[in-house]
Amino acid sequence: MKLLFDQNLSRKLVTRLADIFPDSSHVQFEGMTEADDSDIWEFAKVQEFCIVTQDADFAERSRLNGSPPKVLWLRCGNAPTSRVEARLRSGAETIQEFMRNASLDCLEIY
DSSP states (O other), X not given: OOEEEOTTSOTHHHHHTTTTSTTOEETTTTTOTTOOHHXXXXXXXXXXXXXXXXXXXXXXXXXXXXXXXXXXXXXXXXXXXXXXXXXXXXXXXXXXXXXXXXXXXXXXXX
């Protein structure tokens, strides 16, 4: 399962979570630091990434367009990277189920 971390999240998450989410990336690593949401959406769709973001815009786009790509919307506010990592680790099983379920487009994680 490939996650694409949005600009509003630390790029350190890629290496910190590589054991449970291998092949993940960050928009910065993909040369998309200045890309707009539409470009990130299309990139994630083509490359089969799930977008991980704190940005409500991607969740809204998911509601309007469906998936792919799927969206993990982190609703934990401006949390430290360690807390974001912990939430993704504790929700790993739920995230895997979400990724397998073709009828779900967006998963909110609090």
